[in-house]
Amino acid sequence: MKAASAVNPLAxxxxxxxxxxxxxxxxxxxxxxxxxxxIAVVLVNQTTGxxxxxxxxxxxxxxxxxxxxxxxxxxxxxxxxxxxGIMMAAVFLAVFFRQSWGRxxxxxxxxxxxxxxxxxxxxxxxxSPAIFAERIADTCLGxxxxxxxxxxxxxxxxxxxxxxxxxxxxxxxxAQLAEAVAGFTCGAPPTGQPHAALLQQLEALRSxxxxxxxxxxxxxxxxxxxxxxxxxxxxxxxxALGLFDAIACGAGxxxxxxxxxPLEESIGPVVHARRTDFELPPGxxxxxxxxxxxxxxxxxxxxxxxxxxxxxxxxxxRPLLYYAAAFSDALRKPVCxxxx
Amino acid sequence: xxxxxxxxxxxxxVESDPGLLRFRQALxxxxxxxxxxxxxxxxxxxxxxxxxxxxxxxMQCVDSGSRxxxxxxxAATAGxxxxxxxxxxxxHGHRAAETALLxxxxxxxxxxxxxxxxxxxxxxxxxxEVLLASALPGNPTGQFQTAAVGFVIAFFMRFWVxxxxxxxxxxxxxRFFNRRAAHIANAANHDSADLExxxxxxxxxxxxxxEHSELQPEGVYQRLVSRQFDALQSLRMLHEAxxxxxxxxxxxxxxxxxxxxxxxxxxxxxxxxxxxxxxxxRLDRGGR
Numbered sequence: 001m002k003a004a005s006a007v008n009p010l011a012x013x014x015x016x017x018x019x020x021x022x023x024x025x026x027x028x029x030x031x032x033x034x035x036x037x038x039i040a041v042v043l044v045n046q047t048t049g050x051x052x053x054x055x056x057x058x059x060x061x062x063x064x065x066x067x068x069x070x071x072x073x074x075x076x077x078x079x080x081x082x083x084x085g086i087m088m089a090a091v092f093l094a095v096f097f098r099q100s101w102g103r104x105x106x107x108x109x110x111x112x113x114x115x116x117x118x119x120x121x122x123x124x125x126x127x128s129p130a131i132f133a134e135r136i137a138d139t140c141l142g143x144x145x146x147x148x149x150x151x152x153x154x155x156x157x158x159x160x161x162x163x164x165x166x167x168x169x170x171x172x173x174x175a176q177l178a179e180a181v182a183g184f185t186c187g188a189p190p191t192g193q194p195h196a197a198l199l200q201q202l203e204a205l206r207s208x209x210x211x212x213x214x215x216x217x218x219x220x221x222x223x224x225x226x227x228x229x230x231x232x233x234x235x236x237x238x239x240a241l242g243l244f245d246a247i248a249c250g251a252g253x254x255x256x257x258x259x260x261x262p263l264e265e266s267i268g269p270v271v272h273a274r275r276t277d278f279e280l281p282p283g284x285x286x287x288x289x290x291x292x293x294x295x296x297x298x299x300x301x302x303x304x305x306x307x308x309x310x311x312x313x314x315x316x317x318r319p320l321l322y323y324a325a326a327f328s329d330a331l332r333k334p335v336c337x338x339x340x
Numbered sequence: 341x342x343x344x345x346x347x348x349x350x351x352x353x354v355e356s357d358p359g360l361l362r363f364r365q366a367l368x369x370x371x372x373x374x375x376x377x378x379x380x381x382x383x384x385x386x387x388x389x390x391x392x393x394x395x396x397x398x399m400q401c402v403d404s405g406s407r408x409x410x411x412x413x414x415a416a417t418a419g420x421x422x423x424x425x426x427x428x429x430x431x432h433g434h435r436a437a438e439t440a441l442l443x444x445x446x447x448x449x450x451x452x453x454x455x456x457x458x459x460x461x462x463x464x465x466x467x468x469e470v471l472l473a474s475a476l477p478g479n480p481t482g483q484f485q486t487a488a489v490g491f492v493i494a495f496f497m498r499f500w501v502x503x504x505x506x507x508x509x510x511x512x513x514x515r516f517f518n519r520r521a522a523h524i525a526n527a528a529n530h531d532s533a534d535l536e537x538x539x540x541x542x543x544x545x546x547x548x549x550x551e552h553s554e555l556q557p558e559g560v561y562q563r564l565v566s567r568q569f570d571a572l573q574s575l576r577m578l579h580e581a582x583x584x585x586x587x588x589x590x591x592x593x594x595x596x597x598x599x600x601x602x603x604x605x606x607x608x609x610x611x612x613x614x615x616x617x618x619x620x621x622r623l624d625r626g627g628r
Contacts, residue, residue, distance in 0.1 A: 002454045011450040018446035022439050034475035041446050042464050088370050091396065096366035098400060102547030103362060196569040200546065241573055245608055288580040288601065297593040315607055318600035
C-alpha cells in the first residue's frame with residue numbers, strides 16, 4: 001500500500017479540478033459540460049510540470065486529431081460503413097498507443113481518441129464544424145481547470161524533485177565510487193554491477209528535467225538552472241560508470257597497485273564533495289567530455305608512463321585515470337570548454 | 341561500413357511491440373467493443389454507446405502485477421462502475437447531487453491508487469464512465485447492465501482469448517537487443533537511432549519485470565536486464581569514441597585516451613555478449 005502522503009494531495013487536486021470545472025461549466029452554460037470536467041480530472045498529475053506537459057500535449061493532439069478527422073469526414077461523408085471502419089481503427093490505434101508495458105505515447109493516443117470522437121458524431125449524423133470549435137474550447141477550459149487545481153492544492157515542482165533526486169543519485173554514486181576504488185587499490189575483485197540502478201535513476205531524472213522545462217517556460221534563468229542540474233548529474237553518473245567499467249576490466253591485473261597513489265589522490269576529494277560543487281558548462285557531452293579536457297588526458301597518459309604500463313593494461317589504465325582526473329577537474333572548474 | 345539495419349515489416353512490428361502485447365490488446369479491445377455493441381444492438385442509442393464504452397474501458401482496467409492481481413483489479417473496477425454508474429444515472433438532472441457525486445468520485449479514483457501496485461492511471465476510466473452516466477440521459481438499470489456485460493466480455497477477452505505472453509515478449513525484446521547490439525558493435529558506422537531502439541528495448545524489459553512479479557525478478561530475467569544496461573552503456577561509449585575519432589580537434593593524449601576508452605567498451609561488450617547469449621539460451625530451454 002502506498003503512503004497516504006503520496007496519494008492524499010492527488011485526491012484533493014482531483015476533487016478541486018472537478019469542482020473548478022463544474023463551476024466553469026455552470027458559469028458559461030456549456031452545451032457539453034462533461035467534456036470540460038473529464039479533461040480537467042484526467043489532466044491532474046503528481047507535479048506541476050507533469051500537469052503542464054500533459055495539458056500541452058492534450059490540447060495539441062486534440063487540435064490535430066479533430067483537424068485530420070474533419071478532413072477525413074469530409075472525404076468519407078457519404079460512406080457510412082467506411083466511417084464505422086475508421087472509427088474502429090481509431091479505437092484500435094488509441095488502445096495501441098496507450099501507455100502500457102513501458103511503451104506508448106499520450107499524444108498519439110489523444111490524437112486517435114479525437115479522431116474517434118469526430119467519427120462517433122459523424123456516424124450518429126451529428127457532426128458539424130461547430131463541434132470542432134466546441135471541443136477545442138472545452139479542452140482548453142479543462143486544461144485550465146486542471147492547472148488551477150494544481151496551483152490551488154500545492155503540487156511538488158519538478159525542479160524540486162530534480163534537485164532532490166540528483167542529490168540522491170550523487171550520494172549513491174560517491175558511496176559506490178569510494179567502495180570500488182578502495183577495493184581496486186587493495187586488489188579485491190569488483191563487487192556487483194551498479195549500471196542498471198544508476199541508469200534507471202538517470203532516466204527518472206531526465207523525465208523530471210523535461211517536465212521542469214514546462215514549468216519554467218517563462219523563466220529563462222530557472223530553465224538554465226534545471227538543465228545545468230541535470231547535465232551535472234548526468235556527467236557525474238557517466239564518469240562513475242566509466243570508472244567502474246575500467247575497474248572491472250583491470251581488476252585481474254597485477255599492475256593495479258601501481259596506480260594507487262594517483263587514483264586515490266584524484267578520487268579522495270571527489271567522494272567528499274556535494275553535487276553542487278561540480279560544474280559542467282552547457283554544450284559539453286556529459287557522456288565523454290573529452291575534446292577539451294587536455295589536463296585529464298595528460299594526467300592519464302603521464303601517470304601510465306610513470307607506472308611503466310603498456311600493451312593491454314592501457315585499455316583500462318588510461319580510462320581509469322582519465323575518469324578520476326575528469327571528476328577531480330570538474331570539482332575545481334568546468335570540466336571542459338564548450339565544444340566548437 | 342553499415343547504416344541502420346534493415347528489418348522486415350514483421351520484425352519491425354515485433355521490435356516496436358515485443359510479444360505483440362499492445363497489438364493484441366488493441367485488437368481484442370476492438371472486438372470487445374463490437375461484441376458489447378452487438379449484445380445491446382436492440383437497445384436505445386445511449387445504452388448501446390455505454391455498452392461499447394464499458395467494454396473498451398474495462399479492457400484497460402488492470403493493475404500491474406500477477407495475473408490474479410490483474411483480474412482482481414478489473415473485477416473491483418467493474419464492481420465500482422456497476423454501483424456508481426446507476427447512481428450517477430439516477431442523479432441525472434439533479435445539479436447539486438451530481439456535483440457532490442462527481443467531486444467525491446474524482447477524489448476517490450485518485451485515492452484508490454493507494455491500494456494499487458502500478459501508477460493506477462486506469463482508475464480515470466471509472467471516473468469517465470460515471471461522469472458520462474450522470475451527463476447523458478440513460479437509466480440506472482441500463483447502466484448496471486452495460487457495465488456488467490462489459491465486464492464479462494472484457495474479462496473473457498483480456499484473460500482467455502489470446503492472452504498476453506509476457507515471458508515471450510521479454511525474450512523478443514532481448515533477441516532484438518542482441519541483434520541490434522551486435523550490429524552496432526560490428527559496424528564501423530551506424531545510425532544513432534539504433535541506440536535509441538536499444539534503450540527502448542531495455543526499458544521495456546525493465547518495466548515488464550516491474551509489472552509482472554511472476555517473471556521472477558531475482559532470476560535470469562533480472563540478470564538479463566542488468567546486462568543489457570551494461571551493454572547499452574558500453575555501446576554508448578563506443579559510439580561516442582568512434583564519433584570522436586572522425587574529428588580532428590583532439591590532442592595526442594586525448595586521442596590516446598579516446599582509443600583506450602573505445603577498446604575498453606569493446607572488451608566489456610565481448611564479455612557481456614557471452615553472458616547475454618548464455619542467459620537467453622537458458623530461457624529458451626525453459627530454465628530460470
